[in-house]
Amino acid sequence: MDGNRLFKLRVVAMVAVILEEEGGEFIQPSSQRDRGEEWARDHRRVIIGRRNLFRAKSKRSSSR
Numbered sequence: 001m002d003g004n005r006l007f008k009l010r011v012v013a014m015v016a017v018i019l020e021e022e023g024g025e026f027i028q029p030s031s032q033r034d035r036g037e038e039w040a041r042d043h044r045r046v047i048i049g050r051r052n053l054f055r056a057k058s059k060r061s062s063s064r
Contacts, residue, residue, distance in 0.1 A: 038053055041053060
């Protein structure tokens, strides 16, 4: 392919991507990004050395 034809193909590809993105559709976040069940969150907190959710929720005030 000559350089001019390759340049035109690149421009056409970029314009197609831009027009497609202007459609207003977007990718939905996956369900894996949800925080999860309380027992799973509690387990992760305990593993990294934080208080479990029961104790964290029962505190009278947050630590600052």
